[in-house]
Each structure stands twice: as C-alpha cells, then as structure tokens.
Amino acid sequence: xxxxxxxxxxxxxxxxxxxxxxxxxxxxxxxxxxxxxxxxxxxxxxxxxxxxxxxxxxxxxxxxxxxxxxxxxxxxxxxxxxxxxxxxxxxxxxxxxxxxxxxxxxxxxxxxxxxxxxxxxxxxxxxx
Amino acid sequence: xxxxxxxxxxxxxxxxxxxxxxxxxxxxxxxxxxxxxxxxxxxxxxxxxxxxxxxxxxxxxxxxxxxxxxxxxxxxxxxxxxxxxxxxxxxxxxxxxxxxxxxxxxxxxxxxxxxxxxxxxxxxxxxxxxxxxxxxxxxxxxxxxxxxxxxxxxxxxxxxxxxxxxxxxxxxxxxxxxxxxxxxxxxxxxxxxxxxxxxxxxxxxxxxxxxxxxxxxxxxxxxxxxxxxxxxxxxxxxxxxxxxxxxxxxxxxxxxxxxxxxxxxxxxxxxxxxxxxxxxxxxxxxxxxxxxxxxxxxxxxxxxxxxxxxxxxxxxxxxxxxxxxxxxxxxxxxxxxxxxxxxxxxxxxxxxx
Numbered sequence: 001x002x003x004x005x006x007x008x009x010x011x012x013x014x015x016x017x018x019x020x021x022x023x024x025x026x027x028x029x030x031x032x033x034x035x036x037x038x039x040x041x042x043x044x045x046x047x048x049x050x051x052x053x054x055x056x057x058x059x060x061x062x063x064x065x066x067x068x069x070x071x072x073x074x075x076x077x078x079x080x081x082x083x084x085x086x087x088x089x090x091x092x093x094x095x096x097x098x099x100x101x102x103x104x105x106x107x108x109x110x111x112x113x114x115x116x117x118x119x120x121x122x123x124x125x126x127x128x
Numbered sequence: 129x130x131x132x133x134x135x136x137x138x139x140x141x142x143x144x145x146x147x148x149x150x151x152x153x154x155x156x157x158x159x160x161x162x163x164x165x166x167x168x169x170x171x172x173x174x175x176x177x178x179x180x181x182x183x184x185x186x187x188x189x190x191x192x193x194x195x196x197x198x199x200x201x202x203x204x205x206x207x208x209x210x211x212x213x214x215x216x217x218x219x220x221x222x223x224x225x226x227x228x229x230x231x232x233x234x235x236x237x238x239x240x241x242x243x244x245x246x247x248x249x250x251x252x253x254x255x256x257x258x259x260x261x262x263x264x265x266x267x268x269x270x271x272x273x274x275x276x277x278x279x280x281x282x283x284x285x286x287x288x289x290x291x292x293x294x295x296x297x298x299x300x301x302x303x304x305x306x307x308x309x310x311x312x313x314x315x316x317x318x319x320x321x322x323x324x325x326x327x328x329x330x331x332x333x334x335x336x337x338x339x340x341x342x343x344x345x346x347x348x349x350x351x352x353x354x355x356x357x358x359x360x361x362x363x364x365x366x367x368x369x370x371x372x373x374x375x376x377x378x379x380x381x382x383x384x385x386x387x388x389x390x391x392x393x394x395x396x397x398x399x400x401x402x403x404x405x406x407x408x409x410x411x412x413x414x415x416x417x418x419x420x421x422x423x424x425x426x427x428x429x430x431x432x433x434x435x436x437x438x439x440x441x442x443x444x445x446x447x448x449x450x451x452x453x454x455x456x457x458x459x460x461x462x463x464x465x466x467x468x469x470x471x472x473x474x475x476x477x478x479x480x481x
Contacts, residue, residue, distance in 0.1 A: 043457070077321040080325040111458075
C-alpha cells in the first residue's frame, strides 16, 4: 500500500550519499557528526527491517511465567533485583537465556559491529 | 550550542571580556590583563572549556599566558561537582604531584560570566580517544604510557580523608553506588533486566572495603592528554569523590573506554600488566584480580547509567544533540559486557553461534 521505494531502501541510499559523497566535503571537525547521522540512519534501517524480536522476548517471558501479561519485562527485572529467580538453578538458567537473547537482539539492531567484535554473530541465524 | 559563557571569537560581547579581564587581574595581582584570542575547545560534553590567550601586566604571571577557562555547559548530569569544588580537587591533586594543568584561579561570582568558573594553565596535547588508541606512531610507547597512568593513579590516591579542603566530597562505596543506580532505574520508563541482574550480583559479591582514597571517577582514555607520547594532563575531575582504591582501576579497564581496541584491556592502549605494574610500584599495594573484576562490573553498570542519562538530556531535558541522544544506546554494550563478565560459560556457548 505504501509507495516505493521503501523507507529502508531510501535510508540506505541516503546513507551512501552521506558517507560517500558528502562526508569528504565536510571540514574534519564535522566528520564525527556526519558519522553519527550515518549510524542513526543505519539503526533506523535495521529496526525497520528487523524481525520482531521484542515479540519473541514477550513470548519467552509468557512461557517463563506461565501467564500472559503486558508488563512481564518489568516483573522480570524486579525479580532479578530481588533474587527471586536464584532459588532454582533451572529457573536461573532460563532467566539468563532471556537476558542473553534480549541483549544480543538489541545489539544486532543497535551496534552489530560491537557484537561481532566480541565474538557473537551480528545477524540472526540458525544459531542460539 | 545556544548559550555560552564567553563569546566564540574576539568580536563577541566586550563587557564579559572586560569583566573577565578585571577578575583575572584582581586574582593574579596584575595591574591589568589584556585578553586576546578566545576559542571554545573541543570535547567537554558536560562542561565548556575555553582556550584564552591573555597578557598579564605585572604580578606573578606577568607576560603572555595560555590559559583554559572551565565553566558549566548547557546541561549537567547528576553527581557532577560544581566548578569551585572541582578547582579545589585540582589544587589537591596538583599538590600531590599528579600531572595536570596548574589550577590558577576560581571565581564564584556570577557577576563576571553569569556562572562560576575556574582558570588553569593550558598544556599541549590531545585527549581524543581514538587517535590515542589507534595511532601506530604511539605503538612503542604504549606500555610506558600505561605504566605512567598507573603511577598517576597511585599518586592521586595518596589524597585521603579527612581533608578540610575537600570536606564537600561525597563518600561513595558499593552500597551507595548500587542504591543510586537502582534509584535511577526506578525512575526510568524502560525496565533493564540485565542491569538489575548485575546489580544483584554486585550487591551479593561486594568485597571487603579498603580505606577510602580520592577517586577521580572518570580516569580513562579520553580524559588524559598526550603530547606525542608524553602525558601532559589528567583532565575532567568533576566526578571526584572518596571511594575504593580499585574503583578507578576498574573504570580505566572497562571495555567502554577502549576506543576501537577491545583487545587492549588497559584503556585501549596496552595490556593490563604495565598499567598494573605502574600502579603497584607507586602505591606499594598488589592488585587483586577479583576486586578489580568487581569494580569492572561496577564500571559497566555506571557507564550504562551515564549513557542513559545522556539520552535523558534529549528525552527529558530537551537538549537537541544527536551525540548525547544516541549515547543511551551504548548502555546495551555495557549489558553485553556484564553478561560476558558474569556468565563466561554463557558467553562461550553463544559466541559465533
């Protein structure tokens, strides 16, 4: 229904224009600003085209707590603060898996280079 | 930057320059001070630093002087000292032999520039993080720089409470840090389970406290100046306070301050060994890796909260700065590092998976 090219493609083209053609014309003291703009555009593009990992996290939390609730992430955070998940090793392990999933998925959108530099896959695959 | 204390160039408001010249003359005992070039220096996300060339007519500074004037920026962040207090910390550190620009005068009178400021000498060099960690010309000197930083840190830790001249400094240990971080998270709209999990670990693994020392609390790459390979200044003392001697060690080694060289664990410039060696030889205290790990966890927690506070300057404070707005995203980098530090088995399981 939306007109084409899609916003993601426009962002990619705009980013190329910024980095390849405009950046060399800027004075050195503005180079960092241009790179920040390019980074912001890249984040936006990845968020636009990414899989719905927040829904996956909610599904994991629903399963973890055995109930459906829109605010389970807050409850999860509170339980971690209070040590409520430390009484059972399997529960603790499951909680930790959610923490890893949440963090890796956020970085796949926000800073995949940092993820890769730390030895993790920067794009979703068939791995864990 | 919409509001500044000083004009961007010599053609700016002359009354402020005159007021500043009078203030400098009075503080230095000069008959008169003529202010030449004034320019906003790069860096300083929270404070403004102005380079000033001034000519002193008489007094101990008689002649041309290159100075830096430091004052508040547009928006501060919590736990930042005021400029007059920061000046007192600089004086104490300078007297203790820490390498920093000599602090000269402080002025609390808002009638001069509209806000408090202090003036110090201007030294050569650059503090920009990436050029320091990535410049291949620095390669042979890196261990010596790291060792020197260790010595500097040990030297500043010779400043210990009680000190009448520094009685305004907060005393913050793990309990207070954890309480502050949780208070912040409680006010933040988005839950941060990883930070909560790591805070719980910190709460249950805090080491026995050591006697308090002066902590710089931002002692890291990006906050020291190098002129070539020579250390010329430790900068930005606005977060200083009393605390654990390992806190600054953990902060400098925190992954967030390695500027593209994650493999060099001492601030992106060298391995830990030379940094530790410099510290241990100057302080006479052997570092305990478990204690340092604890403070590295605390460093990542603190960096995450600071990153989120930077974004708050946009989200809540209205600061229209992309640089500060986007910094909040870095909190997740700290969360990954917390997971890697506290769950190495989980990290190994997921690496390259």
